[in-house]
Amino acid sequence: MLDIAVSYNKFKFIGNEFLTWIWYIIENDRSKLIDHQKQPISLEIGNHIVLENRINEDSTEIISIKGDDADLKEGILALKKGAVVIELHLFFKENEHVWKFNIKGESFHITGLKPPETGKVEEKEDIDGAILEKYYLYSKIFGIMDDLFKQFITLRVTPEWEKKEVPKIKSWIL
Amino acid sequence: MGILSSTVSVTRYRVNEKFEKSIIDTVAQGLKKNKIIEIDDVPQEMSVGWTTFENPFIPDFENRSFIYGNYIIFSLRIDKKSIPSKLIKKRVIIESSKKLSESGRDYISRNEKKQIKENVIHQLTLKIPSTPNIYDVLWNYEESTVWFLSTQKSANEEFETLFSKSFHMTLIRLFPYTLADFSDYLSDSHKDNLSKLLPTKFTE
Numbered sequence: 051m052l053d054i055a056v057s058y059n060k061f062k063f064i065g066n067e068f069l070t071w072i073w074y075i076i077e078n079d080r081s082k083l084i085d086h087q088k089q090p091i092s093l094e095i096g097n098h099i100v101l102e103n104r105i106n107e108d109s110t111e112i113i114s115i116k117g118d119d120a121d122l123k124e125g126i127l128a129l130k131k132g133a134v135v136i137e138l139h140l141f142f143k144e145n146e147h148v149w150k151f152n153i154k155g156e157s158f159h160i161t162g163l164k165p166p167e168t169g170k171v172e173e174k175e176d177i178d179g180a181i182l183e184k185y186y187l188y189s190k191i192f193g194i195m196d197d198l199f200k201q202f203i204t205l206r207v208t209p210e211w212e213k214k215e216v217p218k219i220k221s222w223i224l
Numbered sequence: 225m226g227i228l229s230s231t232v233s234v235t236r237y238r239v240n241e242k243f244e245k246s247i248i249d250t251v252a253q254g255l256k257k258n259k260i261i262e263i264d265d266v267p268q269e270m271s272v273g274w275t276t277f278e279n280p281f282i283p284d285f286e287n288r289s290f291i292y293g294n295y296i297i298f299s300l301r302i303d304k305k306s307i308p309s310k311l312i313k314k315r316v317i318i319e320s321s322k323k324l325s326e327s328g329r330d331y332i333s334r335n336e337k338k339q340i341k342e343n344v345i346h347q348l349t350l351k352i353p354s355t356p357n358i359y360d361v362l363w364n365y366e367e368s369t370v371w372f373l374s375t376q377k378s379a380n381e382e383f384e385t386l387f388s389k390s391f392h393m394t395l396i397r398l399f400p401y402t403l404a405d406f407s408d409y410l411s412d413s414h415k416d417n418l419s420k421l422l423p424t425k426f427t428e
Contacts, residue, residue: 057401063423065400070426132427158399159375161233171228177278181292184227185362188234188371196403203404207417216424223426 058156065155066102068202069135073099073125074219085197093194096139096150099125103133112136129223142194149191163191226360227277227297227373235380237370237395238406239363247365251296252285254390259283260301267349268305272382274390275301280358296363300372300383303354307345315344359383370395 075082076095083091097118103111113128115121125135135155139162142149147166154161165187171180205211226232243250260273260283275283276290277297290298319340320332332340359379362371372383384395396402404410404418 054396054402057405058397058399061401061421064404064421067424068400130427132425134426154375156399157235157375157397158403159233159235161375162231163234164231167230174278177228178292180228181295181297185295188232192236199400199403200407200409203400203407203418204409204414206421207404207410207414211424216426219426 062156063134064203064206065158066134066136067155067206068199069138069153069155070129071202071215071219072138072140072198073135074222078222079218082201083198084201085194086200091194091198092143094141094143095122096141096152098137098139098152099135100137101125101128101133102136103128103131126223142191144190149187151191153195158195160191160195163188165190226299226358227362232373233375235372235375236398237372237384238398238402239368239370240394240396241392242368243365247296248291250391251290251363255285255290255298258386258390259285260303263303263305264353265350267346269307269349270305271301271303271354272386273301274386275299275358277360281356294364294366296361296365298361300359300361300379300386302357302359302379302382304357305349305352305354307348307352311348312341312344315348316341319344369398 072093073095076093080090083093085091097116097120099115099120099122101113101115103113105111111133113124113133115125137152137154139150139152142151149163149165151163152161153159165184168180168183168187169176171177205215255274258273260275261271263269263271273283274285275281275298276285276288277292277299278288280299280301283301285298290296316337320337323332323336323340324330357379360373361383362373364370370387372380374380374383380397387393387395396406398406401418405415410418
């Protein structure tokens, strides 16, 4: 096991490639949007994508696309120039419930996680139940992202990634 | 942002060690020993410590539980006094002028200036109240995972340090590499490949 700080910096690209792959499968290969029980995951790109294009060792270009009806073509254009996704805003739907959240590639930080609304805590006795409900709702997002990451990384550490998956992503980008 | 807020930000950790003694006793001891210390009316700029989830301004772990179902829940509180630099500058100028007129001299040495500034900061830290920031911690002891409800770098660093000091356990941040390396679904040879990965070129 590498030193944590060293591995964080050395392998930042893994999470960014994962987010780029997520975007690719949402747009092109929804059969991969499945959880560990092979159930389909209803995941959509939200209203914010941030991409990073490393121009050289010292400089990077950040491309941020925002807005409910934002045109993602600019993002594809950035991918064509060599950028990768570094942050994604996603919507997850289950039945009529919606979760919204941002995920950062390098840290896997989940920010602005907004689960479906829950009842207000009015009595002290309600706290235990409210915590369990919130835990369940937050866990949903970690669960689906872990399931998708498992699929991605299992592919990423095998030759199949370069042989099969990368050509498909390339043809989507180019 | 707390667990019960409508929106949260979360950093996930894995706890590397298992409890050697009773979970409740170990956690209770660590929390009580390192609970937040009030710094209002004390010449201290910052205080970092644990507090209770339900009443973060009264850090009483004797009378409040931190066990909720299968989870241990408490909060990290960081109290900080922010003294505006312009206020320090103003008070230093006033105190320096006073010193000059009292001594009858027309200059003050660098050391005297330094001393005046230190005194000014000391006086102001006594007067200025601290601003508390509260971050909830959710520890799933069965799964050895911890959620810290903030993604701020400085808050995470304070949290990691205090956690290790309080419970003698190491926290490992879960980011893509550690998630993969600690997984039980990658074989040893796949983990070996993981450590040799290079960035993919999607455009060449």
